[in-house]
Each structure stands twice: as structure tokens, then as C-alpha cells.
Amino acid sequence: MTFRPKFVTFDCHGTLINYDMAGAARRIYGEMLDDAKMTQFIRNFAAYRLDEVLGAWKPYADVVANSLERTCKANGVTFREEDALRIYEEVPTWGPHPDVPAGLAKVAKEIPLVILSNAMNSQIMSNVEKLGAPFCKVITAEETGTYKPQMNGFEYMLDVLGCGPEDITHCSSSFRYDLMTAYDLGIKSKVWVNRGHEPANPYYEYTEIKDIGGLAGVFGL
Known part of the structure; x- marks a missing residue:
């Protein structure tokens, strides 16, 4: 039944x-990183977003910013807060x-x-x-x-x-x-x-x- x-x-x-977080990251960092490094960046970004939501609640803008900052650090890329805000503000357009x-x-x-x-x-x-x-x-x-x-x-x-x-x-x-x-x-x-x-x-x-x-x-x- x-x-x-x-x-x-x-x-x-x-x-x-x-949910185009990978595309959003490519639109900002794609010219800085080759294909292999961009793939690694996207993988790290996804992993850090998961890690960021495992603790106490915080606004999702902070989840994006924190995970992006950690990803940039891991990949030797300069983090800018305006890049995190740009990605966050893309979300409701998808x-x-x-x-x-x-x-x-x-x-x-x-x-x-x-x-x-x-x-x-x-x-x-x-x-x-x-x-x-x-x-x-x-x-x-x-x-x-x-x-x-x-x-x-x-x-x-x-x-x-x-x-x-x-x-x-x-x-x-x-x-x-x-x-x-x-x-x-x-x-x-x-x-x-x-x-x-x-x-x-x-x-x-x-x-x-x-x-x-x-x-x-x-x-x-």
C-alpha cells in the first residue's frame, strides 16, 4: 500500500x-584562480558553511561571511567583506x-x-x-x-x-x-x-x- x-x-x-553558491564564488574569484584551485575553493566553501551552522544560531549573512573568510584563508585569497555581502544578497534572486x-x-x-x-x-x-x-x-x-x-x-x-x-x-x-x-x-x-x-x-x-x-x-x- x-x-x-x-x-x-x-x-x-x-x-x-x-542554490548557486558555486556560481556566486566563481563570479567573484574565477579570474583569480585556475580551474583546479577554483574547484577546491568551492569544495572548501561548502564544507565551511556546514561547519558554521553546527553551533548556535547566527544570521545567515554571518554564516556566509565566516565560511567565505575561512575559505579564502585556506586558499591564499584575500577576503573582503563586500564579497561576502554580494554572495549573501544573491540568495533571494535564485x-x-x-x-x-x-x-x-x-x-x-x-x-x-x-x-x-x-x-x-x-x-x-x-x-x-x-x-x-x-x-x-x-x-x-x-x-x-x-x-x-x-x-x-x-x-x-x-x-x-x-x-x-x-x-x-x-x-x-x-x-x-x-x-x-x-x-x-x-x-x-x-x-x-x-x-x-x-x-x-x-x-x-x-x-x-x-x-x-x-x-x-x-x-x-
């Missing part, structure tokens, strides 16, 4: 929105992956959609408005007081929705930010959108789809 959740909950940036609007709209006709995002209140709705489907709740890290992959945001979301981990399906392109935590919290129904960010990891018991166009089929829609 196909599981029909009370809500489908989503990571936003990366899963639904084309739109969805091409497969997202139609795929979401099909699911939204049958199941309520929710976002749990490592985002700021002032930025997130600009991204959500580009997704082309209705969301009944949009919950940010600023609201919950912690960033994913910490558990508090998921617990807060379940409280707000008035349901348990057995009642939802959580959908993300990231194990490290979302699906590992969802697994640890007992969320049995998980969907991994394989956007090539991370390798498959079957230990975490998920359904794999290549894009959001495949999501409706998970629920037999």
Missing part, C-alpha cells in the same frame, strides 16, 4: 531552488531547478507542502514565490533558532504541524543537512532527490528520485 503522508516537507535551497514547478504543483493538489529551510525570514519568500506551488507553511532557521542538520528545527516543525515523524515524508537532496537527521528522528518516509550533491547512502532508507517530477509517483499520484 502506498504511503500517503499528512504533509510533504522539503529542504528548499539545493533541493527546490538552484529560482527553482527546471523540474520543480510542475512536479510540485502536481503533488500540491493532493498533499499539503511545507518548507524547512536554513534561511532568513527576509530572504526566503523571494525564493518560495518562484517555486510555482502553494506551501501551507514555510519555516526558517531564524524562526526555529537553529540550523539543520541540528534536530531542533525538525522537532519545531512537527510541533507546528501537530503531527509525529510517522506522519510526514521529508524530501531533500542532502543527506548531511536533512536525511541523516530525519532518519535519526524516526521519519520513516524520506525522499532523496539525486542532484549529484552527495553520493547515495542506502543506510538511511529513502526513496530515490532524479528530480521533483518523480515525486508524485512516490505517492501513487
Whole structure:
């Protein structure tokens, strides 16, 4: 029997929105670094962003600035605060992956959609408005007081929705930010959108789809 959740909950940036931190970094540093060094810079930038969200909550502008400063130091590049601000201010301009609007709209006709995002209140709705489907709740890290992959945001979301981990399906392109935590919290129904960010990891018991166009089929829609 196909599981029909009370809500489908989503990571936003990366899963639904084309979260172009790599492109933003290239636009600033691409002329300074050759291809191999730029690739390393982007890898470091992603790793430091994850590290920055593991502690106490701070504004996402600080997450970007701190992780960029650490990346510049590791790669022998001069850090400038205006570069970090430029990257941060790009975030609300980014739109969805091409497969997202139609795929979401099909699911939204049958199941309520929710976002749990490592985002700021002032930025997130600009991204959500580009997704082309209705969301009944949009919950940010600023609201919950912690960033994913910490558990508090998921617990807060379940409280707000008035349901348990057995009642939802959580959908993300990231194990490290979302699906590992969802697994640890007992969320049995998980969907991994394989956007090539991370390798498959079957230990975490998920359904794999290549894009959001495949999501409706998970629920037999």
C-alpha cells in the first residue's frame, strides 16, 4: 500500500531552488584562480558553511561571511567583506531547478507542502514565490533558532504541524543537512532527490528520485 503522508516537507535551497553558491564564488574569484584551485575553493566553501551552522544560531549573512573568510584563508585569497555581502544578497534572486514547478504543483493538489529551510525570514519568500506551488507553511532557521542538520528545527516543525515523524515524508537532496537527521528522528518516509550533491547512502532508507517530477509517483499520484 502506498504511503500517503499528512504533509510533504522539503529542504528548499539545493533541493527546490538552484542554490548557486558555486556560481556566486566563481563570479567573484574565477579570474583569480585556475580551474583546479577554483574547484577546491568551492569544495572548501561548502564544507565551511556546514561547519558554521553546527553551533548556535547566527544570521545567515554571518554564516556566509565566516565560511567565505575561512575559505579564502585556506586558499591564499584575500577576503573582503563586500564579497561576502554580494554572495549573501544573491540568495533571494535564485529560482527553482527546471523540474520543480510542475512536479510540485502536481503533488500540491493532493498533499499539503511545507518548507524547512536554513534561511532568513527576509530572504526566503523571494525564493518560495518562484517555486510555482502553494506551501501551507514555510519555516526558517531564524524562526526555529537553529540550523539543520541540528534536530531542533525538525522537532519545531512537527510541533507546528501537530503531527509525529510517522506522519510526514521529508524530501531533500542532502543527506548531511536533512536525511541523516530525519532518519535519526524516526521519519520513516524520506525522499532523496539525486542532484549529484552527495553520493547515495542506502543506510538511511529513502526513496530515490532524479528530480521533483518523480515525486508524485512516490505517492501513487
